[in-house]
Amino acid sequence: MSFTTVLPSSNSKLFKNTTPMSKKHKFKPQFGRNENDRKSSGSGPSHSPAKRPMPPPQAHSTPPRKKARLSNGVASAIQEQRRELPIARGREALIREISANEVTVLIGETGSGKTTQVPQYLLEAGLAQAGMIGITQPRKVAATSLAARVSLEQGTPLGGCVGYAVRFDERAGPDTRVKYLTDGMLTRELLGDPLLSRYSVIVVDEAHERTLRTDLLLANLKRILRERNGSGKQKENPLKVVVMSATMDAEKFSRFFNDAKILYVKGRQHPVKIYHTSQSQTDYIDSAMRTFFQIHVDQPPGDVLIFLPGQEDIESLQKSLEMFSRQLPIDFPTVLIVPMFAALQASQQQDVFKPTPKGSRKCILATNIAETSITIPGVRYVIDTGKSKEKRYLAGPTGSGFDTLLTRDITKSSAMQRAGRAGREGPGFCYRLYTEDAFKQMAAAPEPEILRCSLVQAILQLMCVGQDIQELELMDSPDDDAIISALKNLFIIGAIDDKRRLTPLGRVLASFPLEPAHARAVVASKDLGCTSEILDIVSVLASSSKLFLDVSDKRSEIADVRRKLVHPSGDHLTLLNTVRGYSTVGIADASTQENGKAGRNARREWARQHFVNERTLREAANIRDQLRVSCERAGFDWKVSCGDAEEPVLLALSHGLAQNAALITPDGTYKQTAGQQIVKIHPSSTMADKKVPAIIFDELVYTNQIYARGVSSIQKSFLASLGAFNTRKA
């Protein structure tokens, strides 16, 4: 078969010697994406992948809401699947060891059955009688999808015996015995229940990720074990801890828990064949696209999961894939592209779990939110670009600090986890877009987040439960600069006093599910009469994606349509104008379903015309609803509005962002009031070309130089009244 196309050239295949699908689907594409790509080629390993045909993707039934009604056939097939998992052979030994030991470290290959089975074994062995079994996950999507799967395996409705809890969403009730939850949710539970007394077992899953919250949780679990199980204590309600991963330094975790027992689960259910490129790739998006089409053309059915660093890469690859897919011959399976990243709404993230329609091949484009724990039914092929985005906070001893978000090479443990997403329902294949040497040179595991992230929120939460980060028994302790920087920040916003003691205000700030700076602005808005405006602003700032879209070839068009949204005081009030503009479109008469739909369409069109990301606005609306509840709990009226007055809004924001203030210098640059850092205003800011006496900003970011982003002009007198010049006391 031959057709005119701009599909990647067949002679630029990155992976040679992979088993072709059939002669019937062979085609001769003619061009690469660019001239250089056609020249690059690679030879894969000399052996061929397993030839066993893949069974058609299984229909994934979303768990029933009220009653789990499964046909006997489905129920017994699920039980059969459970029995066939490698971990099932060690069931009795696992129950025995976990029952006999206070802490157990469990290592087992990806897909061996740790996350879904261990909690069920413990439940079935009666270990959930005195309290729940809690299983922590670093990510929301893993917690919710695992709870759905395990409730299906238990034959009970989700939220019954098996439930979950993630930020802004919980399905658990009085009957819940097995609860999947994010590590953040469990650390939050410590605020109200410092001994986690509702739990009899805590399973810390994917411990190798060493998120900040996992590390704080581990330190707390060590304390709780002493307090609940220690000698001389009544052992009525002892706690058991299981720490699990496929790729962790078991010895280190064991040492941390006083030489805890290490158990190994042998074997994996299905093999995953791994290919590396023979040459390093410079354009990972293009390499991913060519590899996808190589699979699509040559390989048997099965969905493809592509790991990319971030949302922008996902959107760019999605466009290319859509464009090339349209040129496939008519008898080719349709390509169904499904993006998956943190900024998507939870319901959109669930799209990846929906069954692939017959005659299609699903291509999931994901960040590392799909890297651990989850099983996406139907996925047989993984393409790993070897890149991820890593947040790093650079703290300075003077109290200044800023976030960087850079694309970096992944670690060996990430590469293994990514490969592990194939081969969950049958043999799988992983195409790594990097050489074997590059893999060997990767760091073994990620640097613990506690050593590279801002500690402001963590320290505030610890203080609320009477803990001092410097006294906590952590696996790795953060350096002094990071702690000092966070303490100064907390002092400036009034969360701690000059003796480092938590203030009543600090306790109120911790009760909001927000960064302390944003929570401070909300609290300040109460007296300034502008809570409605501040909630509108901080809910967009707390969203996980950008509000304003930037399309490089439409810059002048964008500038024209946005002009009426731009506020002379800068980015925060521009953002407020945008939220107001969007939310007032099409609400004139939303009383009937039809009008409601028309209103939604009008808002979508408004967002499109103004190059505004509607997804961000919808996420922000959801966050705003949650914040209204937090305001009610804290006893203030979220409806209070200052109308069009700008001063109260800027003053409330300055309370929160006092740490992020800068004054103009004679040479026209801005100098931070805390930290003395020279900052430039980011070119994307509405304040970029203006010179004003004083500014506040949301964050400092480092790209090729240090930029302030999210900037507003404020009166210099605000800063004096907030004590922003005085950072030495903390």
Ligand SMILES: Nc1ncnc2c1ncn2[C@@H]1O[C@H](COP(=O)(O)OP(=O)(O)OP(=O)(O)O)[C@@H](O)[C@H]1O
């Ligand atoms: N939602 C699901 N749909 C279909 N099968 C599933 C689902 N979840 C799990 N499974 C099956 O159960 C197996 C074990 O999954 P589980 O998450 O328990 O493994 P694991 O050892 O914890 O792996 P990982 O370390 O990758 O998290 C999977 O390989 C898959 O065969």
